[in-house]
Amino acid sequence: MGGQINNLAPRQRRVTISDVSEALGLTKGTVSRALNGYPDISETTRLKVARTAERMGYRPLAHAQAIRTGRVRSVGLVFQFYEHDGHRPFLADFLTGISGAASAEGWTLTLATASSQDEMLATLDRLVDERKVDGFILPRTYRDDPRIETLRRAGVPFVLFGRTGDDTGCAWFDIAxxxxxxxxxxxxxxxxxxxxxxxxxxxxxxxxxxxxxxxxxxxxxxxxxxxxxxxxxxxxxxxxxxxxxxxxxxxxxxxxxxxxxxxxxxxxxxxxxxxxxxxxxxxxxxxxxxxxxxxxxxxxxxxxxxxDNRAAGERLTQMLIERVRGTDPHALRDLADASFxxxxxxxxxxxxxxxxxxxxxxxxxx
Amino acid sequence: MGGQINNLAPRQRRVTISDVSEALGLTKGTVSRALNGYPDISETTRLKVARTAERMGYRPLAHAQAIRTGRVRSVGLVFQFYEHDGHRPFLADFLTGISGAASAEGWTLTLATASSQDEMLATLDRLVDERKVDGFILPRTYRDDPRIETLRRAGVPFVLFGRTGDDTGCAWFDIAxxxxxxxxxxxxxxxxxxxxxxxxxxxxxxxxxxxxxxxxxxxxxxxxxxxxxxxxxxxxxxxxxxxxxxxxxxxxxxxxxxxxxxxxxxxxxxxxxxxxxxxxxxxxxxxxxxxxxxxxxxxxxxxxxxxDNRAAGERLTQMLIERVRGTDPHALRDLADASFxxxxxxxxxxxxxxxxxxxxxxxxxx
DNA sequence: ACGCTTGCCGAAACCGGTTTCGGAACCGAC
DNA sequence: GTCGGTTCCGAAACCGGTTTCGGCAAGCGT
Known part of the structure; x- marks a missing residue:
């Protein structure tokens, strides 16, 4: 494959971690540890590394990190739209909130849709299996919600928008x-x-x-x-x-x-x-x-x-990111009020x- | 960093290309070339590889491939929502179309929002720079659209939903x-x-x-x-x-x-x-x-x-995927009719x- | 002066793939 | 029987990062 005519301007090369390490006379392993806050790096070099990385405009490639860490810095969201759909007007605000909060942390939003419950579960599985996302926001929860059991079993972090019947091990945000x-x-x-x-x-x-x-x-x-x-x-x-x-x-x-x-x-x-x-x-x-x-x-x-669906989206992604980073789900629960x-x-x-x-x-x- | 308690079930290991190659007694390089249709692999081994890969449930990790190929198999979409927004009702259908067509090809949808034109351009740049997407669908085109010049210069594939003033080098889809x-x-x-x-x-x-x-x-x-x-x-x-x-x-x-x-x-x-x-x-x-x-x-x-916004979304992502694969943009233009x-x-x-x-x-x- | 930590970094393996390069085996031709 | 050309695959480098391991040098106590 490869090698077709693409008539696109060549993308300029990014600055890699090797570029930074060479500029500093350090190995890339050291630079990596410095940037990630490992304890075996002296404060002086940590600062030196941070500064030149900043100056050179270095930013790690999420998917290159992911191959070792398994984290891609992406929040997953799967919608199931119904025929007469009440939450359509919510969509724009909700997405704005999620996208905004995600990009503030250097994350992105991966969105998918499903037309049935089976497809929904399959889509969740696929996104997890292909490591396209680190976790999910689950909108529109049900009393008894099969998504929860699926993700629990798969060991994937998630945050509910709404409460549910059995919420042990669930992080959630809801409006009262x-x-x-x-x-x-x-x-x-x-x-x-x-x-x-x-x-x-x-x-x-x-x-x-x-x-x-x-x-x-x-x-x-x-x-x-x-x-x-x-x-x-x-x-x-x-x-x-x-x-x-x-x-x-x-x-x-x-x-x-x-x-x-x-x-x-x-x-x-x-x-x-x-x-x-x-x-x-x-x-x-x-x-x-x-x-x-x-x-x-x-x-x-x-x-x-x-x-405030925008605020809800923001809060949910912040919670999800914390959850992915290891915070206990029971500590991630929040109830906000609607405003009259x-x-x-x-x-x-x-x-x-x-x-x-x-x-x-x-x-x-x- | 790392190593916090995550109290999540451990994810089961995926089957990698090495697993497949070992099972076959081939090197992973050979398996890779076989799967990607290189011409220097015999038809017999190509089939053998394809079959056992299928049987073992092997699916390559997009972001692992991406580190070498630069392709992440993701379509980018950045919305700018306005105060009184006419296209909100379109959203659900449009997203369903995109997501459906994308996942049919094993791609995903990465969505972001912007609240101003500057933020829009910055977001496009960021997604490209971080290689989060392979190209963009640009909704709601303008006569003179700054996104086009930005992406042209960056050498990033894109498809317009709508036509524009100067469309040289642009692939587009529109409703007449x-x-x-x-x-x-x-x-x-x-x-x-x-x-x-x-x-x-x-x-x-x-x-x-x-x-x-x-x-x-x-x-x-x-x-x-x-x-x-x-x-x-x-x-x-x-x-x-x-x-x-x-x-x-x-x-x-x-x-x-x-x-x-x-x-x-x-x-x-x-x-x-x-x-x-x-x-x-x-x-x-x-x-x-x-x-x-x-x-x-x-x-x-x-x-x-x-x-039909769903159909539009589908068509646009198909076109974008073709575009990323190297098809000439001028061959990717399509005008559909609205139905009375x-x-x-x-x-x-x-x-x-x-x-x-x-x-x-x-x-x-x- | 000696050994023993401790702090700090280099070297190298590793993640899961892709791609280049070279060479063995086979082919038909002379 | 030898030779040049294919066909097909192995070996190894590579992509951009992370993480493990080991060792050097300084600091410490005795």
Missing amino acids: GEAAMANAVARLAALGHTRIGFVQGGEGANYAHLRLDGYIAGMQAAGLAIDDDLIAPPSLNPIEGCDAGRRLLSLTEPPTAIVCAVDQAALGLYDAARERGLAIGREVSVISYDGIPEGRFVDPPLSTFAV LDRGSHGPPVLSSAQLARRVRASSIM | GEAAMANAVARLAALGHTRIGFVQGGEGANYAHLRLDGYIAGMQAAGLAIDDDLIAPPSLNPIEGCDAGRRLLSLTEPPTAIVCAVDQAALGLYDAARERGLAIGREVSVISYDGIPEGRFVDPPLSTFAV LDRGSHGPPVLSSAQLARRVRASSIM
Whole structure:
């Protein structure tokens, strides 16, 4: 093979560790040990080496080091995109965070996608087997997540974005969605709402359980009764959200406020309310979660708990790098709060549940 | 350094080329040449080597090869995300395409982000300098694109997603946006529209010029006069699109149909029409470009030219890999068509431009 | 003055591959 | 039977680093 015409300018030679060692009159082994902080190098030569390496613009080649050390300085990320995908808007911010934090440490991001769970596991294996990455960030965790067992067995470091059922030996970072949901309920209760509905998030995903728990905890803390009818099934997009809204609003005792686990679904609540001639933020209050950009432009602007995906990406890669360097996973766990965006989609109830029910009936007769 | 407790299961040793050569009673040099198709290896041993390598599950370590060959089998992709970013929805599909095509060839995707042009160029340089990638896919090209000159000078292979001003020595793939825009005009003209407006796309980006050209070409082909008033300034999101719509509809001779360079802006046209009490698809026809998912759910569903970003990603990586292997860049150029999604936002005009103008005036008085 | 650490560095092996070079074995031709 | 030319593989250098091992010289105590 080799030797085809490539008509590309020849790349200039890099400065290698041998160049540095020759310039110093040392062996490359000594230079290497000096640069890597071995204890058997005197402080004087360590400094001399560091300075001339710096001056000559020497930077070790990650993949040349890797052949001996096994580390390539790359964080792995494998996405599984679904048909109607709620986390697409998150992507750009999340990737920016990871890439930024990685390059600050001289690392890079290796990204792959999978279309099924089997392919996901195979891809993880392949990246590990080919030593393309030193570890993984696992986004969107599940209660029972097969990726974890796979990587545990393979002995590969990883950090979860989200919590999971059994997290022994797992490092993780998460946003306290349950606290946000409880806080949403508390805010609405404080405004005078007593019938507060909930629209669930994606089935199976760990966050969905937590946010539901948060809603329930919030209701209990406010001394409100939990009615199963008030809890709508998982909704991940405006269509499903609209269905959920219709269902909640047609209850004999409809909620005057709705807490929604996912912004995309909350957008659908606007449609459901509009159908019934109800004004969001007055006749029906909504507080949601995610902080998607569209929420700012709808009318009224959506009150929601925003998560900083860029910061999450940064934190996760920092944790992963520490993990690869040997930090105990149990010491690498962190929970951050979502920040409430107090906008126009919630307020004190202007109608009682009974009045609201009459309004809904009237609108559906027309 | 080194030697911290890592409490991770030890990774099992890989099978190396030496394992294979020993099993065969050959030297590793011979095995290497056999596997890489050197001409000085007999067909018999080549087959024998290939088979036992396969049987033993041998796969060369990309970064070990790279230290000699300089190739790491990785495609580089650097994104620059903007504030209000039109291409976010594209991301998942695009990445899926790239990742899929790459892994089919045993390559991986190395992704980075940049927040400014300088950072972009620095990031490209860094990835090249550290030999993290063999070449780049450059998304979102500009008329005059500094990335191209940088990579040309560095002698690094790359493939453009989009065309550019001076493309000598450039391989590229693009969607024929100009043809789509011309086709949109032709469709509307065939339905009887004579006043057809245009909402431009992102300033500076190469595609924006091409789509404008396509609109103009379409108008000329249909024998329609081109009125500067009919051409609205660049609009990239619903807000700007709404402004553009207001402006076009308040003309003394408003267009009865609007061709829009970007779906996100077309969504804003819906708002502008609603404000005036005009029905999209009847009083105002709209044909747009991109094929974003939201277009299917608005009322009426948006007629638009959809681009297959997954396919684009696949094609681009295949081209890049060929390019890295030495194919002449001028032989690597491809133009694909967007596919028209014939939905509900366009139809024959029900109002003349003059009648439309009266309707608009009436609505603004209220 | 002696031996014994200790500090510090050179020498060389090593990681997992690729590539160059040279020569043995075979070939047909004379 | 000898010779030049192929065919095909082994040997060894090489890529850019890391890591082990051993030894020299200084420092120390006695």
